[in-house]
Amino acid sequence: MKIGVLGAGVVGLTTAWRLSEAGHDVVLIDRAAGPAAGASGANGAQLSYRYVAPMASPKMLFQLPGLLLPGENAIKVSFTPELVGWGLRFLTACTGAQVARTTAAQLALAELSRLELEHLLGKVPLDFGLRTAGKLVIFRKAADFAAATPGEDEAAELLGPDECRALEPGLTLKTSEFYGGLYTPSEQVGDCTAFCEQLFVKLKESNRVEVRMNTAIGRPVVRNGRMTGIETDHGPVEADLFVLSLGSGARAFAKSCGFNLPIYPVKGHSITVADDVASPLKHSVTDYSRKIVYAPLPGATRIAGFADFQGYDTTPVPSRIAQLKEAAADTFDIAAQGEVEPWAGLRPMTPDSKPVIGPSPLDGLFLNTGQGMLGWTLACGSARLTADLIDGKPPACPSEPFDVRRFQ
Ligand SMILES: Cc1cc2nc3c(=O)[nH]c(=O)nc-3n(C[C@H](O)[C@H](O)[C@H](O)COP(=O)(O)OP(=O)(O)OC[C@H]3O[C@@H](n4cnc5c(N)ncnc54)[C@H](O)[C@@H]3O)c2cc1C
Numbered sequence: 300m301k302i303g304v305l306g307a308g309v310v311g312l313t314t315a316w317r318l319s320e321a322g323h324d325v326v327l328i329d330r331a332a333g334p335a336a337g338a339s340g341a342n343g344a345q346l347s348y349r350y351v352a353p354m355a356s357p358k359m360l361f362q363l364p365g366l367l368l369p370g371e372n373a374i375k376v377s378f379t380p381e382l383v384g385w386g387l388r389f390l391t392a393c394t395g396a397q398v399a400r401t402t403a404a405q406l407a408l409a410e411l412s413r414l415e416l417e418h419l420l421g422k423v424p425l426d427f428g429l430r431t432a433g434k435l436v437i438f439r440k441a442a443d444f445a446a447a448t449p450g451e452d453e454a455a456e457l458l459g460p461d462e463c464r465a466l467e468p469g470l471t472l473k474t475s476e477f478y479g480g481l482y483t484p485s486e487q488v489g490d491c492t493a494f495c496e497q498l499f500v501k502l503k504e505s506n507r508v509e510v511r512m513n514t515a516i517g518r519p520v521v522r523n524g525r526m527t528g529i530e531t532d533h534g535p536v537e538a539d540l541f542v543l544s545l546g547s548g549a550r551a552f553a554k555s556c557g558f559n560l561p562i563y564p565v566k567g568h569s570i571t572v573a574d575d576v577a578s579p580l581k582h583s584v585t586d587y588s589r590k591i592v593y594a595p596l597p598g599a600t601r602i603a604g605f606a607d608f609q610g611y612d613t614t615p616v617p618s619r620i621a622q623l624k625e626a627a628a629d630t631f632d633i634a635a636q637g638e639v640e641p642w643a644g645l646r647p648m649t650p651d652s653k654p655v656i657g658p659s660p661l662d663g664l665f666l667n668t669g670q671g672m673l674g675w676t677l678a679c680g681s682a683r684l685t686a687d688l689i690d691g692k693p694p695a696c697p698s699e700p701f702d703v704r705r706f707q
Pocket residue numbers: 305306307308309310311328329330331334335336337338339340341342343344345346347514515516517544545546547548549565566567568569592603604643644645646647668669670671672673674675676677
């Protein structure tokens with residue numbers, strides 16, 4: 300089959316690779332000049348296979364009123380008409396039962412992703428700083444620490460402040476500033492941009508993959524109720540099937556196909572600090588209260604965070620960059636004054652924090668998008684699930700939780 304993959308972020312790239320592996324001819328299309336031009340750029344770099352905490356949760360319900368007030372909160376919300384319907388669905392997902400279902404579905408997809416990344420690297424060795432660094436989540440509030448649980452991961456453990464500092468000597472927080480941490484030794488880190496750039500090169504070399512960059516995707520071409528092509532600024536592209544992996548652009552494309560896809564852009568920021576001015580971390584660290592993650596990469600430390608519901612603008616906001624620098628300075632003594640690369644990206648977020656993977660309401664269009672906070676972690680598993688479903692094979696992990704019909 301000839302399959303058009305729409306979007307060359309980490310989700311589109313891994314999907315293109317998986318489909319070509321399965322014997323399909325692929326045409327990969329993106330408006331950017333190169334890969335990872337959207338959210339897959341300088342993200343938090345955490346491959347978080349065991350810690351998939353959904354954003355929609357009962358706790359979030361209590362925090363919401365405060366988040367709507369002005370100020371430099373970790374999460375900021377500005378209401379737009381697009382956010383209203385999304386927000387109502389988000390509220391209905393904030394139940395304990397839904398969180399349990401989402402967590403189970405995400406953990407299964409994450410485990411598949413871990414295996415699929417290994418499989419991919421067995422076929423195409425890539426060098427992107429992949430490392431089983433372990434992850435330490437630190438809690439600044441007593442209630443958050445009390446609620447933290449190692450879950451079913453036998454190797455995960457709760458640590459007091461002294462143990463956290465012994466594990467991660469770069470941590471400069473005093474005992475009075477935090478209550479402890481949850482350490483999961485099996486979690487990994489890796490540079491998503493480097494992964495995407497190298498996989499992109501391999502795809503271009505493949506005789507099964509045609510790459511069309513600098514190509515803006517417009518409306519679908521529909522004949523007799525089936526999508527047979529897309530309009531682009533370089534003319535139409537035809538294929539037997541299309542996979543929608545446009546990240547935050549997926550909602551607009553779905554609308555032009557005649558159905559609603561509740562994906563909202565949730566803006567995050569990052570800074571990358573070169574190691575000559577940063578104290579390299581031993582592990583990846585998540586500051587749970589501030590919603591900031593720290594990841595050690597080859598030659599640099601990545602510091603990323605915040606969740607701003609403020610539309611589609613991708614320009615880094617100076618006050619957010621300043622907050623990340625301050626956090627780096629007071630949590631790890633990372634002097635982020637020298638060589639710092641600021642960045643911002645839009646997480647394609649569904650209201651229930653799960654991706655949308657499966658057939659769409661439009662015949663000829665398949666969905667693999669909406670990975671939200673965990674797109675780097677879930678990309679390889681989502682690609683495998685997509686290929687399994689397209690080929691009519693038994694899915695390698697339960698696919699029903701990701702079906703778009705939950706929103707129709
Ligand atoms: C600050 C931050 C930190 C993060 N940290 C982590 C982390 O530590 N771990 C983790 O697992 N995930 C993390 N994420 C989430 C992860 O980065 C995303 O979920 C993931 O990159 C989404 O990938 P994607 O391919 O779906 O979307 P994107 O990377 O946004 O790709 C979509 C592509 O579609 C293209 N496109 C859109 N519209 C059109 C159009 N009309 N025509 C042509 N092309 C179009 C864009 O150019 C883009 O290349 C983070 C995200 C952010 C912002």
